[in-house]
Amino acid sequence: MIDLGLGEIDQAVVEALDRILAGAGGPGWQVSGARCALDRNLWARLTDLLVTSPDTPADERLNLLTYGLAAERIGRTLVGLPMIDHIVALRFLEAIGPDGAEARAAVGRSGAPLALLIPATQSRDAQPPLSMSGAVAGSVLRILPNGAVDFLQGEPMAFVENLGDLPVGRAANDDPDWRTLAEVSPDLVETAVAERKVLIAAVIAGICDRSLELAVEYGNTRELFGVPIGSFQSLAHGLASGKVMTDGTQLLAREAAWAADDEPARFLHLSWMAYAYAAAAGEQVTRAAVHIFGGYGLTREYPAQAYYRMARALCLFVGDRRFDLQKIGRDVIDDTQSRSLVGA
Amino acid sequence: MDFSLGKEVEDFRLVVQDFLKPWIVETDGVEGFAGKAVEPDLQRGMGDHGWLSLESEMSMDWNMKMFVFGDEASRRGFHLSSVATTMMVGFTLSQVANEEQKARWLPGINAGQIRIALGYSEPQGGSDVAGARVRSSFDGEAWAINGQKQWTTSAQHADYIWLLTRSQPESRRHGGLTVFMVPTSTPGITVTPIYTMAGERTNAVFFDNVRVPDENRVGEVDQGWKVLMAALTYEHGGGNVPGRSLTGWISRILDHGANFARARGDEVADDPWVTEKLGEIAIDAELAKLFVYRTSWAGAHIEKADVLGAMAKLHARESLVRASDKMLQMAGLAGVANAGCGDLGPDQGVASALQFEYIDAPTGTVVGGSVEIQKSIIAERGLGLPKTRNQGPRKPEPAQATLERQAG
Numbered sequence: 087m088i089d090l091g092l093g094e095i096d097q098a099v100v101e102a103l104d105r106i107l108a109g110a111g112g113p114g115w116q117v118s119g120a121r122c123a124l125d126r127n128l129w130a131r132l133t134d135l136l137v138t139s140p141d142t143p144a145d146e147r148l149n150l151l152t153y154g155l156a157a158e159r160i161g162r163t164l165v166g167l168p169m170i171d172h173i174v175a176l177r178f179l180e181a182i183g184p185d186g187a188e189a190r191a192a193v194g195r196s197g198a199p200l201a202l203l204i205p206a207t208q209s210r211d212a213q214p215p216l217s218m219s220g221a222v223a224g225s226v227l228r229i230l231p232n233g234a235v236d237f238l239q240g241e242p243m244a245f246v247e248n249l250g251d252l253p254v255g256r257a258a259n260d261d262p263d264w265r266t267l268a269e270v271s272p273d274l275v276e277t278a279v280a281e282r283k284v285l286i287a288a289v290i291a292g293i294c295d296r297s298l299e300l301a302v303e304y305g306n307t308r309e310l311f312g313v314p315i316g317s318f319q320s321l322a323h324g325l326a327s328g329k330v331m332t333d334g335t336q337l338l339a340r341e342a343a344w345a346a347d348d349e350p351a352r353f354l355h356l357s358w359m360a361y362a363y364a365a366a367a368g369e370q371v372t373r374a375a376v377h378i379f380g381g382y383g384l385t386r387e388y389p390a391q392a393y394y395r396m397a398r399a400l401c402l403f404v405g406d407r408r409f410d411l412q413k414i415g416r417d418v419i420d421d422t423q424s425r426s427l428v429g430a
Numbered sequence: 431m432d433f434s435l436g437k438e439v440e441d442f443r444l445v446v447q448d449f450l451k452p453w454i455v456e457t458d459g460v461e462g463f464a465g466k467a468v469e470p471d472l473q474r475g476m477g478d479h480g481w482l483s484l485e486s487e488m489s490m491d492w493n494m495k496m497f498v499f500g501d502e503a504s505r506r507g508f509h510l511s512s513v514a515t516t517m518m519v520g521f522t523l524s525q526v527a528n529e530e531q532k533a534r535w536l537p538g539i540n541a542g543q544i545r546i547a548l549g550y551s552e553p554q555g556g557s558d559v560a561g562a563r564v565r566s567s568f569d570g571e572a573w574a575i576n577g578q579k580q581w582t583t584s585a586q587h588a589d590y591i592w593l594l595t596r597s598q599p600e601s602r603r604h605g606g607l608t609v610f611m612v613p614t615s616t617p618g619i620t621v622t623p624i625y626t627m628a629g630e631r632t633n634a635v636f637f638d639n640v641r642v643p644d645e646n647r648v649g650e651v652d653q654g655w656k657v658l659m660a661a662l663t664y665e666h667g668g669g670n671v672p673g674r675s676l677t678g679w680i681s682r683i684l685d686h687g688a689n690f691a692r693a694r695g696d697e698v699a700d701d702p703w704v705t706e707k708l709g710e711i712a713i714d715a716e717l718a719k720l721f722v723y724r725t726s727w728a729g730a731h732i733e734k735a736d737v738l739g740a741m742a743k744l745h746a747r748e749s750l751v752r753a754s755d756k757m758l759q760m761a762g763l764a765g766v767a768n769a770g771c772g773d774l775g776p777d778q779g780v781a782s783a784l785q786f787e788y789i790d791a792p793t794g795t796v797v798g799g800s801v802e803i804q805k806s807i808i809a810e811r812g813l814g815l816p817k818t819r820n821q822g823p824r825k826p827e828p829a830q831a832t833l834e835r836q837a838g
Binding site: 087088089090091092093096151298302305306313314316317318319322323325326327329330333334337338340341344345348349356358359362363408410411412413414415416417418419421 | 431432433434435436439490491494684687688691692699702704705706707708709710711712713716717720721723724726727728731741744745802804805806808809810812813814815816817818
C-alpha cells in the first residue's frame with residue numbers, strides 16, 4: 087500500500103548527509119590552474135556514509151532509493167556531485183560479479199572518486215571525450231554500448247572548464263593502460279544508464295527545490311512599486327507552476343528508484359520518465375528562479391544562476407530527453423506497460 | 431517507501447471493471463458511458479456495494495479504492511459528477527450537520543439514493559465563491575430564497591442542492607453567509623440547461639421565493655463560510671471522491687492516441703513526433719497518479735492536504751489540455767469531422783473521440799476552482815508568498831511543512 091514516508095535507514099542517511107554537506111567548505115574540489123584538487127576529507131566522510139560493499143550485511147546495504155534521496159540533498163547544495171557517477175559505477179562493478187571485484191578494491195584504496203565514461207543517449211562519440219568528475223578521479227570506468235567494460239587507474243584527467251563548474255576531465259581514451267574487465271550483456275549496460283538517469287533526476291529535484299527556495303525568499307523581500315514582488319500574480323503563479331514541476335521531478339525520481347528493487351519490470355520505463363521530466367523541469371524551474379532576481383540573477387554573485395547552469399550541464403552528460411520520450415511512447419503503442427483495460 | 435497499491439486494491443480494480451460493464455456502450459469502436467440518465471442507477475449500485483460509505487473517509491484503503499474506481503470509470507468515459515458532488519456534501523454533513531440532519535440524509539447518501547448538486551457559483555462569479563449573492567431571509571416560519579445559481583452541474587438529476595446563500599444583505603465576502611440543503615422538488619425552483627461546446631450539460635438554477643424550513647439549514651446562521659471551508663477541503667483534495675477522475679481522463683486520451691497510432695500503422699506509430707508526444711502524455715499521466723497518491727497519503731497520515739490537492743489538480747488539468755491538443759494534432763484531418771460524419775475510414779471513431787477530448791479538456795481548467803485558484807493556493811499557502819492582494823507573507827501549511835521535514 088502507498089507509503090511515501092521515509093524509512094528509518096533513509097531518514098538516518100539523509101540527516102547524516104545533511105550534516106556533512108552543511109559542514110563542507112565548498113563543492114568538494116578546488117580549481118587551481120589546469121588542475122582540480124579533491125577535498126579528500128569531505129570525500130572520505132561521504133564515502134564512509136554512502137558506499138557499501140558486497141561484504142556489508144544485507145540490512146545495512148543502501149539501495150537505489152536511498153541513493154536517490156541522497157542525490158536530492160547533493161542537488162540542493164551542489165556539494166559532492168562526483169558521488170553520483172561513483173555510486174553508479176560501483177553498483178555496476180558489483181553487478182558484473184568477480185570481474186569487477188579487483189577494480190572495486192582499487193577504487194577503495196585510491197580514496198578518490200571513480201569516474202564514469204558512458205555515452206550520452208544520442209551520442210555520436212564511440213568513446214565519450216569527457217567525464218563529469220574525471221578531474222578529481224583516481225580511477226575511471228568506461229562502459230561502451232557494445233558491452234565492453236574497461237578500467238583505468240592513475241592520475242586525474244586534465245580539467246576542462248565547463249558550463250556547470252563541475253570537475254570535468256578530458257578522457258584519455260587512447261591511454262595504453264586501459265584494462266578490459268569484461269564483456270557484458272546490453273541489459274547490464276542499459277541498467278547502469280537507467281540508474282544514472284534516476285540519480286541525475288534526483289539531483290535535479292534537489293536543484294529545483296533549492297532554486298525555488300531562493301526565488302521565494304527573494305520574492306518575499308524584494309520590493310518594487312512599494313510591494314514585495316512575490317505578490318505579483320504573474321510571478322507567484324510562475325513559481326507555483328515551478329513547485330509542481332519540482333515536486334513532480336522528486337516523485338517520479340523516487341518512484342523509479344523504488345522500482346529498481348520493488349517493481350523491476352517497470353524500472354527502465356520509469357527511469358526514462360523520471361529523466362525526461364527532470365531534464366525539462368531543471369531547465370524551466372531554474373530559469374524561472376533566475377528571472378525572479380531580475381538583473382542580479384544574471385550575475386555570478388547571486389547563486390540562482392549556478393543551479394541553472396548545473397541542471398543543464400548534467401543533462402548534457404546524460405543525453406537528449408527526446409530519446410527517452412520516444413522510447414516511452416513506443417512502449418505505449420506496444421502496450422508493454424500493462425496499460426490494457428482488463429475485461430474491456 | 432512504497433509506490434504500489436497492494437493486492438487488495440488491485441483486485442478491487444477487477445471488481446470495478448465488472449461493475450462498470452453494464453453501463454458501457456461502444457460507438458464507432460470507442461467505448462463510452464451509456465449516459466448521464468443512468469447515473470442514478472449506477473449510484474444506487476455503488477451504494478449497494480457499500481462504496482459510498484461516509485465512515486471510512488480518511489482511511490488510505492478506502493481512498494485508494496475510490497481512486498481506482500474513478501480512474502477506471504473515467505478511463506472509459508464515465509463522468510460521474512453527481513456521485514462526486516454527493517460524496518463531497520456527504521462528508522461535509524458528517525462533520526458539520528446536527529444529529530437529526532445526519533439521521534435524515536446520511537443513510538440515503540450511503541445507499542446511493544440521494545443525489546446532491548453544488549450550489550456555489552453564480553452568474554457574476556464562478557471561482558469567487560465568497561461573493562455569493564443568492565439571498566436568504568427568515569420570516570419566522572421558514573427561509574425564503576431568491577436569486578440565481580450558475581454551473582450547477584447535475585441539478586437536473588439531483589434531489590438536493592447544497593446551497594450557499596447570503597443571509598445578511600449588508601455583509602460582504604465571508605461574513606453573513608448561510609448554507610442549506612434545498613430539495614429540488616420545492617416550488618419556485620427552475621433548472622435551465624446550459625451546454626458546453628463539447629455538448630456536456632450543466633445548468634442555471636433560478637430560485638423564486640423558494641421556501642425552505644429551518645431544519646434544512648446546515649451550520650449556524652451567518653456562519654456558512656465555516657461550513658464551506660469544510661466542504662472545499664474535500665473539493666480541493668481531501669479525499670478521492672469517486673467522480674470524474676482526472677487521472678482516468680488523461681489515460682483515456684492516451685488510450686485514444688495509442689489506438690489511433692496503432693490503427694494507422696507504422697506511418698504514424700514510427701513517427702518520432704508521435705512517440706515523443708505519447709511519451710510526454712504518459713509521463714503526465716504517471717505523475718497525475720503520483721500526485722493523487724501523495725495527497726491521499728498525506729490526508730490519511732498527517733492532516734488535511736489542500737496545497738497538495740491543489741498541485742494534483744493543477745498538474746492534471748493542465749496535462750489534459752496539453753494531451754488533447756497533441757493527440758488531435760496527430761489525428762490531423764481525421765479529427766476535423768464530427769462523430770458519425772465524414773466516413774473517413776476505420777479510425778474515424780477514435781479520431782472523433784480525440785476531437786471531443788479537445789473541446790472537453792478546457793472544462794478541466796475551470797470547474798471546481800480554476801487553475802488560477804489552484805496556483806494561488808500553492809503560491810500563498812504552499813510556498814509562503816504574499817497574497818496577491820498584498821496581505822503579507824503566510825507560513826506554509828502544516829501538512830506541507832511536515833512532508834518537507836520528512837523529506838529531510
